[in-house]
Amino acid sequence: MELDFSSQGHYLVAFVPELILTALGMLVLIAGVSRRLARDPERSFDIGWLALAGVLLAAFANGWMYGVHEVGTQAMIAVDRFRLFANWVLLGSAGLAVVMSMAYVDRQRLQAGEYYGLLLFSTVGMMVMAAARDLIVIFLGLELMSIAVYAMTALNRAERRSAEAGLKYFILGAFATGFFLYGIALVYGATGSTNIARIAVEVGSGSAQPALLALGVGLMLVGFAFKVGAVPFHMWTPDVYEGAPTPVTAFMSAGVKAAAFVAFLRVFTVAFDGVWDRWWTIVWWLAALSMVAANLLALAQLNVKRMLAYSSIAHAGYLLVAIVAANQAAAAGMLFYLLVYAVMNVGAFGIVLIVANQGEDRLLIEDYAGFGQQQPLLGVLLTIFLLSLAGFPGTGGFMGKIYLLQGAMGAHLVWLSVVLVLTTVVSYGYYLRLAWYMWMSEAPTPDVFHQVRAPISMRIALLAAAALILYLGVFPDAALEMARASVDALTAFGGSAAATP
Amino acid sequence: MLTEALVVSALLFAIGTLGVLLRRNAIVMFLCIELQLNAVNLAFVALSRYVGIEGQVFVFFVMTVAAAEAAVGLAIIISIFRHFRTVNVDNFNLLKW
Numbered sequence: 001m002e003l004d005f006s007s008q009g010h011y012l013v014a015f016v017p018e019l020i021l022t023a024l025g026m027l028v029l030i031a032g033v034s035r036r037l038a039r040d041p042e043r044s045f046d047i048g049w050l051a052l053a054g055v056l057l058a059a060f061a062n063g064w065m066y067g068v069h070e071v072g073t074q075a076m077i078a079v080d081r082f083r084l085f086a087n088w089v090l091l092g093s094a095g096l097a098v099v100m101s102m103a104y105v106d107r108q109r110l111q112a113g114e115y116y117g118l119l120l121f122s123t124v125g126m127m128v129m130a131a132a133r134d135l136i137v138i139f140l141g142l143e144l145m146s147i148a149v150y151a152m153t154a155l156n157r158a159e160r161r162s163a164e165a166g167l168k169y170f171i172l173g174a175f176a177t178g179f180f181l182y183g184i185a186l187v188y189g190a191t192g193s194t195n196i197a198r199i200a201v202e203v204g205s206g207s208a209q210p211a212l213l214a215l216g217v218g219l220m221l222v223g224f225a226f227k228v229g230a231v232p233f234h235m236w237t238p239d240v241y242e243g244a245p246t247p248v249t250a251f252m253s254a255g256v257k258a259a260a261f262v263a264f265l266r267v268f269t270v271a272f273d274g275v276w277d278r279w280w281t282i283v284w285w286l287a288a289l290s291m292v293a294a295n296l297l298a299l300a301q302l303n304v305k306r307m308l309a310y311s312s313i314a315h316a317g318y319l320l321v322a323i324v325a326a327n328q329a330a331a332a333g334m335l336f337y338l339l340v341y342a343v344m345n346v347g348a349f350g351i352v353l354i355v356a357n358q359g360e361d362r363l364l365i366e367d368y369a370g371f372g373q374q375q376p377l378l379g380v381l382l383t384i385f386l387l388s389l390a391g392f393p394g395t396g397g398f399m400g401k402i403y404l405l406q407g408a409m410g411a412h413l414v415w416l417s418v419v420l421v422l423t424t425v426v427s428y429g430y431y432l433r434l435a436w437y438m439w440m441s442e443a444p445t446p447d448v449f450h451q452v453r454a455p456i457s458m459r460i461a462l463l464a465a466a467a468l469i470l471y472l473g474v475f476p477d478a479a480l481e482m483a484r485a486s487v488d489a490l491t492a493f494g495g496s497a498a499a500t501p
Numbered sequence: 502m503l504t505e506a507l508v509v510s511a512l513l514f515a516i517g518t519l520g521v522l523l524r525r526n527a528i529v530m531f532l533c534i535e536l537q538l539n540a541v542n543l544a545f546v547a548l549s550r551y552v553g554i555e556g557q558v559f560v561f562f563v564m565t566v567a568a569a570e571a572a573v574g575l576a577i578i579i580s581i582f583r584h585f586r587t588v589n590v591d592n593f594n595l596l597k598w
Contacts, residue, residue: 136559143566147573154577163580164593170574171530171590175521177570178537181563182514185544185556189507192552194559 003079004071013068014077017061017087018124018131024054025120032113044112048102051116055095055123062087074197076134078266080489085335085482086130086262090255093342094123097251099461100350103453104247107358110155118155119251122148126259135184135194138263142180142227145259146173149252153244159360165243172226172236180223186216187271196271204274217272217279224267227260228316231289241309246356249305250349253312254342261319261338269326270490276326283324284416290317291423298430303363304352307430308345311389314427315341318401321408321416328487330407335483337400340388340472344397347465348385350458351378358453365434370443372435375452377459383435384466388473390431391424396472403480506547513540527578527588531571538567 003010012019028051035047062084070079097119105115125145132138150173154166188194190212191202202208222233229237241249272279290313298310319341322334355371356362372379388395401424408417443449472479513536520533542560549556582588 136555136562139559140562140566143570147566147569150577151573154580157580157583160584163577163584166577167527167581167590167593170577171521171527171534174531174534174570174574175518175537178514178517178534178541181538181541182544184559185541185548188556188559189544189548189552194555 001068002071003068003075005075005077011077014070014075014079014131017058017065017091018127020061021054021058021120021124021127024051024057025117025124028054028120029113029117032111032115032117035113044106044110045102047112047116048098048105051120052095052098054120055091055098058123058127059088059091059095062091073133074195076137076195077131078133078489079131081486082262082266082335082489083131085486086258086338087127089258089335089339089342090123090126090130092339093251093254093258093346094119096343096346096350096461096465097247097255099457100250100346100353101247103358103455103458104245104353107453108156108158108245110245115152115155118148118152122146122152122251123255126255129259129263132263133196133266135187135196135199135267138267139181139184141259142263143177145256146177146227149248149256152248152251153240155248156245159245161243161360162245165240168236168243169240176223176226176233179219179226183216183219183221183223186212186219188216190216196267199271200273203272206274213275214278217275218282220267221279221282224260224264225286228257228264228319229313230286230316230320231293231313234290234294234313234316237313238306238309241312242303242305246305246349246353246360249309250346250353253308253349254345257312257316257319258338258342261316261323261334265323265331265334266490268323269331273326280324280326283320284413287317287320287324287416288419290314290320291419292317295423295426295430298427301430302365304355304365304368304434305363307365307434308348308352311427311430312345314423315345315389317423318404318420321404321413321420324416325407325411325413327407327410328484329410330404331487331490332480332483333400333403333407335486336403336472336476336480339479339483340396340400340469343465344385344388344395344469347462347469348382348389350462350465351382351385354378354452354454354458355449365437366441368434368437369441370438371449372439374443374447374449378452378454378462379438381462381466382438384469386431386435388469390428394470394473396469396476399473399476399480403476503547503551507544510540510544510547513537513543525589525591527581527590530590531574531578535567535571538563 105112122145125141128141150170153169154163156162190209191199226233294310294313298307301307322330388397391397391401517533517537521530545556545560
């Protein structure tokens with residue numbers, strides 16, 4: 001099927017996965033409300049299954065989209081393989097997050113309809129961001145995602161910390177959106193368009209007004225750096241990740257970050273390709289600062305959620321390396337890493353949920369003492385996720401880092417590569433400390449972990465996630481080939497190639 | 502004409518930014534964020550006179566999104582008020598600000 005966006009129907013076809021997810025999200029909302037009217041609140045699992053069905057349907061539609069082709073690269077909505085690959089990552093993290101949430105939502109008596117509805121709507125926002133080829137659409141996707149996630153962060157109304165995290169995320173997020181929008185306005189003023197392809201032409205030919213463009217690019221960079229949580233725009237991350245309900249933290253650490261990175265890559269390597277030599281040093285420093293500061297701060301954390309929050313900032317630093325490098329290999333590496341990162345991070349948070357008793361109980365690193373001895377299977381799974389986060393050979397995280405390094409070396413970013421390798425070594429300290437507590441320390445009482453709340457669906461999802469991590473670590477070629485084919489669609493990377501012969 | 506409008510928009514944006522950074526009342530901070538968004542709208546409208554219609558289209562989207570954001574933001578502020586009996590951000594110390 002060919003799309004040239006000459007009729008309205010083509011826009012609908014281009015948005016089939018998003019539309020399906022939106023419809024299912026509304027259905028989930030209605031199901032939740034009618035459930036409460038029927039005064040039958042005891043089980044919320046079926047609403048979760050409905051949400052999961054929505055994610056699977058959208059994934060099916062995403063597979064079907066491979067048969068749809070677009071004409072040209074000027075349309076507002078991209079129908080390219082880059083978007084479709086990003087959708088796999090986003091739908092994967094949403095699906096995993098739904099399965100991980102079920103027991104928590106049930107036990108904490110959250111409003112299931114609202115919870116899963118918001119989760120699906122924010123996934124739609126992420127997919128819109130991945131599909132956007134116009135700054136208006138990126139803005140709409142960003143806000144659709146963010147507003148839903150603000151609400152999800154504050155959803156546990158019985159919990160003070162949840163409300164406080166919601167307020168923090170909301171104020172700082174809206175503040176960053178203001179900067180992002182102002183940046184868009186200035187870029188629009190400088191280039192006369194909000195379409196990424198046309199901006200790229202204007203910027204490449206040098207006819208854009210330089211002062212406005214420089215300010216606009218800088219402000220948009222602030223907005224993106226905030227959303228991906230890069231140092232020094234990371235202040236919100238540890239607090240929000242710690243205060244939000246744990247499944248929400250899992251979802252936003254994977255999904256929000258992936259969507260922001262995908263849009264970041266498209267805007268900066270396609271639209272602002274012509275001025276790569278002006279912005280790459282700033283992103284270089286963002287990447288280096290994120291890797292160094294986050295990995296050192298993570299060493300000092302006692303709370304597991306806070307530690308994983310700093311770990312996610314560090315991963316934002318690794319991924320920023322790909323944006324600095326701005327070449328084909330780095331972009332493919334970034335997509336591969338996002339896939340691995342989403343799976344391993346949601347997986348790690350899943351085990352945190354189980355240890356925390358599907359609530360917010362045992363969140364300190366000391367609380368993991370004896371977990372591995374009493375729950376060997378779950379202990380092995382957490383160890384796999386931690387090793388992959390650390391980048392241990394044989395896991396997907398290791399291969400992802402290798403591909404990022406290949407991209408960085410292709411752009412001759414020697415020092416940044418050195419920082420990446422050294423900070424990875426530092427990161428072993430805090431990941432392995434958690435594993436050490438789990439396997440080597442004695443539990444305070446011998447039966448503390450004998451009964452854990454882990455439904456069978458969650459165990460299966462965790463097993464599948466761990467299997468995928470190991471598979472990508474041992475046989476990464478298929479996924480990497482797919483990522484390479486996906487970034488071919490971007491037809492960019494002139495700026496960094498010209499600057500690094 | 503364009504320069505004046507852009508200067509006013511930059512001033513409004515700066516006032517909004519300073520307000521978020523200096524004021525400690527959550528509602529006033531939110532108000533200042535709205536001021537920032539309106540500064541952006543002014544810039545869009547002024548620029549669209551010279552470069553094309555997309556800027557004016559954008560303004561409508563920004564206004565719609567700002568309304569949605571206000572709904573969620575005020576709901577969060579109410580939920581904070583129920584827990585803390587205040588909306589002053591200096592008084593929340595469960596998590597470090």
